[in-house]
Amino acid sequence: MGIPYYPGCTLSTKAQNYDRSGRAVAAALGIELEELAEWQCCGATFPLMVDDSMALIAPTRVLYQAQQAGERVVTLCAICFHVLRRSQALLERDPDMLERINWFIEQEYSGVHVVHLLEVLRDDVGWDKLAEQVVRPLTGVKVAPYYGCLLLRPHDEIGLDDPEEPTILHDLLRALGAEVVDFPFSIECCGSYLTVKEPQVSETLSMDIVASAREHGAQLIATACPLCQFNLDYPQRETEAGFTGNEMPVVYFTQLMAAALGLPEEDWGLDSHYVNPAPAIEGQRALADS
Amino acid sequence: MKHPAACIQCGDCVEVCPVEKVGGHAIVTFLADPDAADYSVWLCTICWRCHQVCPTGVDIYGLMMERRRHEAAPGGYQTAFERVLRSGLALPISQEELDQVRAAWGLEPVELPPADLVHILLHKSPSE
Numbered sequence: 001m002g003i004p005y006y007p008g009c010t011l012s013t014k015a016q017n018y019d020r021s022g023r024a025v026a027a028a029l030g031i032e033l034e035e036l037a038e039w040q041c042c043g044a045t046f047p048l049m050v051d052d053s054m055a056l057i058a059p060t061r062v063l064y065q066a067q068q069a070g071e072r073v074v075t076l077c078a079i080c081f082h083v084l085r086r087s088q089a090l091l092e093r094d095p096d097m098l099e100r101i102n103w104f105i106e107q108e109y110s111g112v113h114v115v116h117l118l119e120v121l122r123d124d125v126g127w128d129k130l131a132e133q134v135v136r137p138l139t140g141v142k143v144a145p146y147y148g149c150l151l152l153r154p155h156d157e158i159g160l161d162d163p164e165e166p167t168i169l170h171d172l173l174r175a176l177g178a179e180v181v182d183f184p185f186s187i188e189c190c191g192s193y194l195t196v197k198e199p200q201v202s203e204t205l206s207m208d209i210v211a212s213a214r215e216h217g218a219q220l221i222a223t224a225c226p227l228c229q230f231n232l233d234y235p236q237r238e239t240e241a242g243f244t245g246n247e248m249p250v251v252y253f254t255q256l257m258a259a260a261l262g263l264p265e266e267d268w269g270l271d272s273h274y275v276n277p278a279p280a281i282e283g284q285r286a287l288a289d290s
Numbered sequence: 291m292k293h294p295a296a297c298i299q300c301g302d303c304v305e306v307c308p309v310e311k312v313g314g315h316a317i318v319t320f321l322a323d324p325d326a327a328d329y330s331v332w333l334c335t336i337c338w339r340c341h342q343v344c345p346t347g348v349d350i351y352g353l354m355m356e357r358r359r360h361e362a363a364p365g366g367y368q369t370a371f372e373r374v375l376r377s378g379l380a381l382p383i384s385q386e387e388l389d390q391v392r393a394a395w396g397l398e399p400v401e402l403p404p405a406d407l408v409h410i411l412l413h414k415s416p417s418e
Contacts, residue, residue, distance in 0.1 A: 013395055048336070048355045149336075149337035149338055152338075153338030153339065153341065154338050164343070187339070189308040189335045189337035189339065191308065191335055192337065193335070194333065197332075197364075197366050201309075201333065205308050205311065
């Protein structure tokens, strides 16, 4: 089955490993992600003001490009997903705005459904089917599922999962054979864009999340958001004093899928992390194998 | 937009706010006295948890964004605007650094717009 795919800017630059592992696992499950023929930035922030129609132009262009390709469009980046899904919802309930934006971009956007790859895995593939495809289960690997904000809230427009007690990443990790570590910070904010202007604030928030995962016995944190991945990973980078030995690797869920589905290691994309996740994944599996 | 008068002061929003957690006073300051908003409104990470947990449905996020509209942007934003005016870029990065970063990610060198591009866009009419 082929689905139009919108990678977005971050997955083409800083998070190429998310893109690579995402495409590889989708292909392994028989889902062909067909990159949109032409696309540009989604705008990266959903319009913050009630009447800010200018900020809707970029996402609407993306939605229009997706509409040319099919009835739905799949994303991996939690930020693109958030912006596009909410733009879709806004244009559905506000015909005047739709007309205004269409007039400006000189296109006839009428509607397309934005989905996250996690939803495709849950609704099209199913967790049982996914579990059947696992050839090298993540037995004994203790993973903390970290959702962050943009994948879940505001629930009335996003509606991907329960906004306070989500399970979609939990279910995925269980299907891969991993040991899911429930921890109280799984839906807390990492500080998001404050990493640019107020890095000490986002670092404090992010390291609270990492500390909580560690206290609950996790060896890895799994996320679906490139900004969360950066915010949680970067403050743990190697300094002149070296690593502390207490680091917690932060991976994309697609990277764990690639490992569990037995795909070649170049598809895992573990080479561009500040804290190398490979020992946590392989060391534990080696123990399980022996 | 649900008015802040609907606030029953249950404190759920405070409990979940990441800004409160690091010592800011985003929501409390705001609901107690909308005129007393300080730099904290610029710390909102737009995580939507207050919106999600509010039992009476006060649109705290909407209020926060409305407040930003009326506040002078913090110095950092002003600096960024000035940089855009000067170089066309919001972040201080040279052509050399930019190309190094791009090369590390396997991308071609980029051709930056002329430094006076913003002035041209702002000050020249189409006929010039």
